[in-house]
Amino acid sequence: MISAPGIFARRSTPYWAAFLVILAAAAWLLWIGRAPICTGGYVKLWHGQTMSSENSQHLTDWYTPSHVIHGLLFYGVLWLVARRLPFGWRLAIATLVESAWEIAENSDAIIERYRAVTISLDYYGDSVVNSVADILAMVLGFALAARLPVWASVALAIGFEALTTWLIRDGLALNVLMLAWPMQAVKAWQGG
Template sequence: MIRRIHPGYWLSLGLALLMAVVLLTWGREAICACGYVALWHGETMSAENSQHVSDWYTPSHIIHGLIFYALLWLVARRLPLGWRLAIATAVEAAWELLENTDAVIEHYRSVTISLDYYGDSVLNSVSDLIAMWIGFALARWLPVWASVLLAVAFEVFTTWMIRDGLALNVLMLLWPLEAVKAWQGGA
């Protein structure tokens, strides 16, 4: 017996494809301008950051999925899972597009230590969206305490390793603090 795939899943795939096409039409690099694709790039202070499949910011996108699942469970749990995933995908894709506008890129460069940041490659943006899907799926199957523990662990680990993470990223985007910028720079 063949199971019918919920339209929300197809919509999620379509939104991911649309996001990639928009980014390409905006002139974003499909892959790293360095000319190769790496599964992991661990150097945050480089022009290759946010250009490959995964990096230190991938856990933040998994956390997005955990948060989106929780919020949509709270406010729209009567919607089928496929539609909730489509909503989460639309929000994540909108964020990836916003994050790759010239205004946001310049804002990041001016208020954070990300001086070599020139936007994400399309590959990285699609990978970030897939990381969100992974977080969404994990939240679906994990107990709430495990989802919270995973999010906190990712935040603590990335903050310890690179002096950045989802919370600091949002803080510096919305309310930049010189003390945080100095700390992130190693001062």
């Protein structure tokens, strides 16, 4: 068997696959017309206003913790169903799933669903830089889950959910609930 030196070694293949998946997702989002960066023409590290036209347009925002939680959850699920696969291939699979979600989330159908059943009336989709940062937040969550004890991963997920629910009245669980089974009482509570 011939092995390639350095970054082209066989064991680095899944990391290249994950990288290429992220590039493909970014290219697809650009192709369907998503703004590369905030339409204001600049990129901020953090944007904390959820009721703003700049929400989901910058690198990180109040929805970044939910993407870290995606990584924690994907690691757990893939450990249960595919633990024989090397870490890199499980990460590549998780990156593919997260990238598919970012593409779906920025489709006209899902954007309209958000606007119809959630408090995100001014949501027009993510910028490409925000989508890529969301995918990288999932990668961070996946890597954390690989290194943390299970109880710490669970505590981190619960902590992020509690924090965002308390501060912005939204989070991963509420987002899923409102997209799948919209409840007027929850929408009214979120509207504050």
